[in-house]
Amino acid sequence: MERAQLSKTGIDGEALLEQMRAMKGDDADFVGGRTWSMVYWPGDEHHHVTERANNLFLATNGLNPFAFKSLRRMEREVVQMTAGLLTGPETTVGTMTSGGTESILLAVHTYRERARARWPWIRHPEMVVPETIHVAFDKAAHYFGVRLRKIPVGPDKRADVRAMRRAIGRNTIAIAASAPQYAHGVVDPIEELAAIAEKKRIPFHVDACFGGFILPFLERLGHPIPSWDFRVPGVTSISADVHKYGYAPKGASVLVYRDMSYLRHQFFVSTDWPGGVYVSPTMQGTRPGGCIAGAWASMMHMGEEGYLALAAQALEGATRLRAGLAAIPEIRMLGAGHSTIVTWTCDGVDTYAVADQLAEKGWSVDRQQKPPSIHCTVNASNLPVLDTYLADVAEAVALVKANPELAKEGEAAMYGMMAKVPVRRLVSSSVRKVMEQMYAHDGGDGDLDELESDDWMSKMVDKYGPAVIDGLDRIRAMGGRR
Numbered sequence: 001m002e003r004a005q006l007s008k009t010g011i012d013g014e015a016l017l018e019q020m021r022a023m024k025g026d027d028a029d030f031v032g033g034r035t036w037s038m039v040y041w042p043g044d045e046h047h048h049v050t051e052r053a054n055n056l057f058l059a060t061n062g063l064n065p066f067a068f069k070s071l072r073r074m075e076r077e078v079v080q081m082t083a084g085l086l087t088g089p090e091t092t093v094g095t096m097t098s099g100g101t102e103s104i105l106l107a108v109h110t111y112r113e114r115a116r117a118r119w120p121w122i123r124h125p126e127m128v129v130p131e132t133i134h135v136a137f138d139k140a141a142h143y144f145g146v147r148l149r150k151i152p153v154g155p156d157k158r159a160d161v162r163a164m165r166r167a168i169g170r171n172t173i174a175i176a177a178s179a180p181q182y183a184h185g186v187v188d189p190i191e192e193l194a195a196i197a198e199k200k201r202i203p204f205h206v207d208a209c210f211g212g213f214i215l216p217f218l219e220r221l222g223h224p225i226p227s228w229d230f231r232v233p234g235v236t237s238i239s240a241d242v243h244k245y246g247y248a249p250k251g252a253s254v255l256v257y258r259d260m261s262y263l264r265h266q267f268f269v270s271t272d273w274p275g276g277v278y279v280s281p282t283m284q285g286t287r288p289g290g291c292i293a294g295a296w297a298s299m300m301h302m303g304e305e306g307y308l309a310l311a312a313q314a315l316e317g318a319t320r321l322r323a324g325l326a327a328i329p330e331i332r333m334l335g336a337g338h339s340t341i342v343t344w345t346c347d348g349v350d351t352y353a354v355a356d357q358l359a360e361k362g363w364s365v366d367r368q369q370k371p372p373s374i375h376c377t378v379n380a381s382n383l384p385v386l387d388t389y390l391a392d393v394a395e396a397v398a399l400v401k402a403n404p405e406l407a408k409e410g411e412a413a414m415y416g417m418m419a420k421v422p423v424r425r426l427v428s429s430s431v432r433k434v435m436e437q438m439y440a441h442d443g444g445d446g447d448l449d450e451l452e453s454d455d456w457m458s459k460m461v462d463k464y465g466p467a468v469i470d471g472l473d474r475i476r477a478m479g480g481r482r
Ligand SMILES: Cc1ncc(COP(=O)(O)O)c(C=O)c1O
Pocket: 099, 100, 101, 102, 104, 134, 136, 178, 180, 181, 182, 207, 208, 209, 210, 211, 241
């Protein structure tokens, strides 16, 4: 690929924007409702308001709250409005962050710092979490030298309370669980876990990055949801993303704590830098003012009624989708339907091959593993195409049932193998290779298919034949996982 170069004279703005509009042509179609994650589309009118709000503060920087008092005010109000939604007491405090991952990184870091101050004898800090917790916790643990003790979940995909209690030990600095978790959309037993955290006097973070801006409205609509917010004593912090069901432009999440005794461990201060005394509330240095303004505008413009209306449509979509999928005999639903996530798998038909068929029909498909499954986050924008999706799923299932060999073709073969290989280190090194190719000096857009061309998986199949896949299955059954 030819190396991009800075143009000599600069390109005319209009021509450039035209070129960029054309570049979007191959992107996922979220406005048309063909995506089931990543974008939470509120419709044109709301989008344009937040776009203009974002632009109004595009050049500003929240790094120094004394310079941009407007940003400090908007951040404070976003935090307070969010704390209200999460039923935080008067003492609730927090900060905005760039997204769910930053909120989670910060929560883990805060609890590690708190442990260092209170329990200095802990040399190998640990957090106890269900295995379904968002992968950002793995990232945080990796960055900050915290060991994650991941506890298998029950058949209902919810955290196993007794097993988590047993895993808490002398090195535990905090526990965490989700409301809801991303993979199956179930809310963990927060009340029971919080009671344990309180008894053991350890902090408890609830990851409501997904749920923070939808569960409160589903509850108001009468949808049954297990308790999960600050009404539960023992919950010490919650993360909630405004750029998901808060319908803000990307780059906005909120991390709130029950009181300042936790938040104080989040701040970073350096007093000796020649550039001056430096204090920073979050991980970022420069904080894009547009993200703060966009989130504030989104919440102010939407208001309770706006959020309720969109939540009602998302819930209607999720309920219809769940019922439609459950009516297809080969499909089994995963998770109890606490939220607007619908996750399904196929019995007797290869799920990844069905996924390939859906992708061919122009759907964005989120493939999951353990077991192979497909994830749908439902939004109001999916409603107009819901019946088409259901018809396409039924057709795809029938086609794969009639042609089981499709499981050995296309991405299905690759995903199938990745899910089955018992030595996860091998999978990791292959995926890293794809990243290296993608980010190489002459790299392109990256393609998972490249895994098939030159790596160990196809080498194994070449060497041992397709039966190797069954062999791997047997190794796994014998306990060869990880
Ligand atoms: C439950 C949960 N936690 C955390 C995250 C991470 O959020 P982000 O992608 O904004 O970093 C997600 C994203 O989907 C999520 O669903």
